[in-house]
Amino acid sequence: MERLLIQNIGLLATPEGNSARRGEAQGKIRFLRDAWVLCEDGSIAAVGVGPAPKADRVLDAQGKLITPGLVDAHTHLIFGGWRQNELGLKLHGVSYLEILARGGGILSTVRATRAATEDELCDKARAALNEMLRFGVTTAEAKSGYGLDRETELRQLRVIRRLNAEQPIELAATFLGAHAVPEEYKGDREGYIRLLCDEIIPEVAEQKLAEFCDVFCETGVFSAEESRRILDSGKKHGLIPKIHADEIDPIGGSQLTEAVGAISAEHLIVCPPEGVAAMARAGTVACCLPATSFYLGSTFAPVRDMIASSVPVALASDFNPGSCPSLNLQFVMNLGCLKYRMTPEEVLTAVTLNAAAAINRADRIGSIEPGKQADLVIWDAPDLDYVCYRLGSNLVSQVVKKGEPVV
Numbered sequence: 466m467e468r469l470l471i472q473n474i475g476l477l478a479t480p481e482g483n484s485a486r487r488g489e490a491q492g493k494i495r496f497l498r499d500a501w502v503l504c505e506d507g508s509i510a511a512v513g514v515g516p517a518p519k520a521d522r523v524l525d526a527q528g529k530l531i532t533p534g535l536v537d538a539h540t541h542l543i544f545g546g547w548r549q550n551e552l553g554l555k556l557h558g559v560s561y562l563e564i565l566a567r568g569g570g571i572l573s574t575v576r577a578t579r580a581a582t583e584d585e586l587c588d589k590a591r592a593a594l595n596e597m598l599r600f601g602v603t604t605a606e607a608k609s610g611y612g613l614d615r616e617t618e619l620r621q622l623r624v625i626r627r628l629n630a631e632q633p634i635e636l637a638a639t640f641l642g643a644h645a646v647p648e649e650y651k652g653d654r655e656g657y658i659r660l661l662c663d664e665i666i667p668e669v670a671e672q673k674l675a676e677f678c679d680v681f682c683e684t685g686v687f688s689a690e691e692s693r694r695i696l697d698s699g700k701k702h703g704l705i706p707k708i709h710a711d712e713i714d715p716i717g718g719s720q721l722t723e724a725v726g727a728i729s730a731e732h733l734i735v736c737p738p739e740g741v742a743a744m745a746r747a748g749t750v751a752c753c754l755p756a757t758s759f760y761l762g763s764t765f766a767p768v769r770d771m772i773a774s775s776v777p778v779a780l781a782s783d784f785n786p787g788s789c790p791s792l793n794l795q796f797v798m799n800l801g802c803l804k805y806r807m808t809p810e811e812v813l814t815a816v817t818l819n820a821a822a823a824i825n826r827a828d829r830i831g832s833i834e835p836g837k838q839a840d841l842v843i844w845d846a847p848d849l850d851y852v853c854y855r856l857g858s859n860l861v862s863q864v865v866k867k868g869e870p871v872v
């Protein structure tokens with residue numbers, strides 16, 4: 466049995482529990498001064514203060530802050546190319562949906578992704594994962610959605626499976642074939658929805674390539690009714706529903722969470738009160754993406770209303786080549802405080818335990834408690850306020866994944 470002792474921890478900060486924290490509980494963090502954590506075979510065996518137990522190896526935290534490893538519950542990790550050419554268009558006032566309607570945006574990344582081999586996609590995403598790990602992310606969700614055909618969607622999901630096996634960050638795969646209507650189905654959206662529901666979803670499920678099914682419920686993309694059909698079809702094949710809802714226009718995406726039993730709803734920038742109420746009733750995690758609001762220059766999701774209404778809130782990066790080309794979850798934490806007016810404690814829960822709940826892993830990760838996986842971040846910081854207050858630096862000192870120091 467391999468035992469790693471992390472000692473001389475100045476401050477340990479963690480949410481507690483095996484499920485999403487909501488309402489006031491979202492802001493409840495356990496703080497422990499002068500602590501130690503004992504890891505055994507990749508799991509947390511004990512947490513304490515005072516005299517520490519013996520171990521095979523010791524990691525000195527040098528009086529610093531330790532938290533659970535960060536969980537990035539929403540990324541579009543696998544894609545070909547970048548879209549720096551859209552910056553100029555944006556600066557000239559061309560909107561995100563206008564760029565998409567002109568065949569750019571998501572559709573231009575689809576062209577680049579279709580042209581990329583599996584190895585090329587792997588190499589590119591691996592580089593991104595290395596950067597994420599250095600920012601303190603130990604688990605991430607990754608979506609398909611830049612193939613929009615059978616072959617390329619499956620290729621993206623195979624890349625996720627490969628990367629899961631060969632680098633430290635655990636990946637949760639989401640099928641997002643309903644990310645846009647591909648150009649070849651422009652006059653036949655019904656045909657594309659049938660392709661998704663009748664062919665690709667069953668194959669994804671059969672090959673066990675994804676755990677979740679997501680749709681982009683948005684003006685000009687998929688309506689609430691179409692989204693519902695696609696998510697129901699995913700559910701029929703064992704894929705857990707997620708929804709890109711209310712990012713630009715509130716067309717009913719957040720209200721759909723209750724009808725389909727979505728584990729999470731994403732973006733929610735313009736989420737109406739009925740959407741907040743539906744998520745509260747359904748126990749859906751609101752996965753809010755403030756770096757996307759920042760990047761699109763839009764408003765920010767009504768997170769204080771969500772917390773007041775007992776909706777559990779997670780924060781994630783939304784890393785993608787269009788609306789958020791950033792992997793920096795620490796910046797997302799800053800924005801959580803500055804733009805959503807969340808407390809540092811609420812933010813910590815949002816990027817650990819609640820993010821774990823958004824990808825159905827709250828029983829295994831997201832907190833520093835005996836029995837959970839030993840995924841931890843040691844920060845160049847004396848306390849949690851400092852992490853949320855400093856801007857633009859990477860404050861991660863060390864990262865431990867399954868009891869192994871990896872950064």
Ligand code: NIG
Nearest residue numbers: 570571681783785786787788
């Ligand atoms: O979450 N909204 C849809 N999908 C991504 C953007 C994808 C892209 O622009 O390439 C998002 O913002």
Ligand code: FE
Nearest residue numbers: 539541709783
């Ligand atoms: Fe997204």
